[in-house]
Amino acid sequence: MTPVVSLTNVNKIFSGGGRPQTVALKDINLCVEPREFISLIGPSGCGKSTLLRVIGDLVTVSSGEVLVNGKSAHEARIKREYGMVFQSPVLFEWRTVLHNVELPLEIMGVPKAERTRRAREMLKLVELHGFERHYPWQLSGGMQQRVAIARALAFSPKLLLMDEPFGALDELTRERMNAELLRIWQETQTTVIFVTHSIPEAVFLSTRVVVMSARPGRITEIVPIDLPYPRNVETRESPRFFELVTHVREALRRGEEMGA
Amino acid sequence: MTTQARVARLGPPLVIFLLVVVLWEVLIRALNVPRFILPAPTAIGSAFVNTYGAVLDSATYTLRNALLGFALGCGAGILVAIATSRWTTVREGLLPIAIAVNSIPIIAFAPLTNNWFGSNNPLSKVAIVVLITFFPTMINTVRGLTLVEPAKLELMRSYAVSEFTVLAKVRIPNALPYTFNAFKVCSSLSLIGAIVAEYFGGPRKSLGVYILQEAQLFRFDNAWAAIVIASLLGIAFYLVVITIERRVIPWHASIES
Numbered sequence: 459m460t461p462v463v464s465l466t467n468v469n470k471i472f473s474g475g476g477r478p479q480t481v482a483l484k485d486i487n488l489c490v491e492p493r494e495f496i497s498l499i500g501p502s503g504c505g506k507s508t509l510l511r512v513i514g515d516l517v518t519v520s521s522g523e524v525l526v527n528g529k530s531a532h533e534a535r536i537k538r539e540y541g542m543v544f545q546s547p548v549l550f551e552w553r554t555v556l557h558n559v560e561l562p563l564e565i566m567g568v569p570k571a572e573r574t575r576r577a578r579e580m581l582k583l584v585e586l587h588g589f590e591r592h593y594p595w596q597l598s599g600g601m602q603q604r605v606a607i608a609r610a611l612a613f614s615p616k617l618l619l620m621d622e623p624f625g626a627l628d629e630l631t632r633e634r635m636n637a638e639l640l641r642i643w644q645e646t647q648t649t650v651i652f653v654t655h656s657i658p659e660a661v662f663l664s665t666r667v668v669v670m671s672a673r674p675g676r677i678t679e680i681v682p683i684d685l686p687y688p689r690n691v692e693t694r695e696s697p698r699f700f701e702l703v704t705h706v707r708e709a710l711r712r713g714e715e716m717g718a
Numbered sequence: 719m720t721t722q723a724r725v726a727r728l729g730p731p732l733v734i735f736l737l738v739v740v741l742w743e744v745l746i747r748a749l750n751v752p753r754f755i756l757p758a759p760t761a762i763g764s765a766f767v768n769t770y771g772a773v774l775d776s777a778t779y780t781l782r783n784a785l786l787g788f789a790l791g792c793g794a795g796i797l798v799a800i801a802t803s804r805w806t807t808v809r810e811g812l813l814p815i816a817i818a819v820n821s822i823p824i825i826a827f828a829p830l831t832n833n834w835f836g837s838n839n840p841l842s843k844v845a846i847v848v849l850i851t852f853f854p855t856m857i858n859t860v861r862g863l864t865l866v867e868p869a870k871l872e873l874m875r876s877y878a879v880s881e882f883t884v885l886a887k888v889r890i891p892n893a894l895p896y897t898f899n900a901f902k903v904c905s906s907l908s909l910i911g912a913i914v915a916e917y918f919g920g921p922r923k924s925l926g927v928y929i930l931q932e933a934q935l936f937r938f939d940n941a942w943a944a945i946v947i948a949s950l951l952g953i954a955f956y957l958v959v960i961t962i963e964r965r966v967i968p969w970h971a972s973i974e975s
Contacts (some may be wrong), residue, residue, distance in 0.1 A: 508929075516872055516875055516876065535876065536878045537878075538878060540876070542872075542876045544872070544873070545869075546869060548869040548870055548873050550870070550887075550891065551968065552891040552892075552969045552970075553969075562874075565877050565883065696941070
């Protein structure tokens with residue numbers, strides 16, 4: 459099986475503008491298999507968001523190879539093989555909830571009836587049916603982020619890239635959204651790459667947690683998460699959950715000491 | 719909105735307006751204010767009844783110039799804004815100049831446009847209105863086209879779409895509230911431009927010339943009647959603009975609140 463994402467010796471150096479060069483990513487090697495849920499975690503400035511954008515071909519690498527579904531990241535973007543969710547919902551104020559979810563389908567030329575059907579289905583998946591005609595500002599932050607997830611999934615991409623999507627939500631809403639995201643991930647059989655700086659969130663969601671450290675941004679450890687499914691509130695209170703959270707925390711601390 | 723809510727919102731300003739008019743009438747009579755300073759509302763009212771034919775003819779001429787100038791000036795402003803939104807260098811060269819020109823009192827050019835086109839030619843007034851409305855519309859529209867949340871552009875990039883699609887689906891809808899703000903400002907600017915330009919010379923049947931003439935002939939009641947009509951035109955124009963705005967951008971939060 460071809461990996462969904464394969465990164466080989468990826469380096470990214472930001473330079474120019476009179477500022478000193480920054481090594482945002484150094485010697486990144488990572489292989490993501492289909493149906494995995496990968497979290498990228500690390501202190502701010504460790505390049506986790508840059509790494510996500512490298513996979514999405516929103517940032518070009520300085521050297522190294524980036525393959526998405528066996529194609530170059532650029533080709534994969536042109537063929538629209540991934541959906542993206544940002545830290546803010548990035549909804550279009552002038553579109554209703556339904557039309558926001560329809561946006562990617564509209565761009566891909568899907569006929570009107572089909573895209574409405576598909577968008578309604580996605581809204582049901584994120585439990586927002588009944589809100590089709592609302593405008594984004596009439597929704598709470600958590601609901602807006604669910605619309606963004608529905609939009610990213612509307613065209614059934616095999617890969618979902620998420621950049622701290624729940625960072626702006628309060629703790630309880632965030633935990634509820636985590637549970638919901640796990641359910642959606644299982645129902646849709648997509649591969650997810652998820653940027654976060656919450657350790658419990660990363661452990662709860664992932665099949666593997668990729669720990670990164672800053673200056674230069676690099677992967678210091680990859681922690682497999684063997685928590686059983688279905689994961690729920692009890693999972694968060696199990697001893698194994700705490701062990702893994704502690705493990706990731708220590709890995710983060712070791713990374714910081716290496717950098718210092 | 720319910721009828722009750724409408725009454726609650728329109729009631730207070732209406733009552734205050736009527737009180738001011740009554741107070742005005744009473745003070746003029748009690749203090750014996752001479753007519754050339756300020757006529758009483760009833761005097762203005764009866765002047766309108768006696769002269770409405772001439773006033774309305776003049777108002778029609780002036781309104782037509784204002785509307786034509788508004789349409790051309792705002793239209794050109796939007797087109798130039800869209801055309802330059804793609805070329806950052808052109809836009810960044812043009813914008814400071816536009817902002818500078820926008821702060822010039824354009825009405826000062828009225829004697830010149832009178833020379834260019836002839837003071838009886840409506841174009842001399844339309845040209846002033848075009849100049850007055852072009853810059854605010856262009857500047858605001860450029861802002862709306864360019865001040866787009868960066869993540870929206872990144873999202874569109876993830877969809878691998880053309881610049882044209884970004885313009886149609888992101889930039890133009892994003893610019894609409896900015897452009898409508900310009901329209902609101904320009905609705906009153908266009909009438910000011912048309913009337914003041916007529917003060918520098920124009921056909922007999924135009925609001926500016928009519929007001930000037932009646933004032934010079936000491937028929938102050940008539941001049942005031944024409945000024946009231948000009949004010950009503952300005953208010954009506956503004957209301958038309960915000961009614962259209964409500965239809966076009968019902969999603970804009972400022973409209974709901």
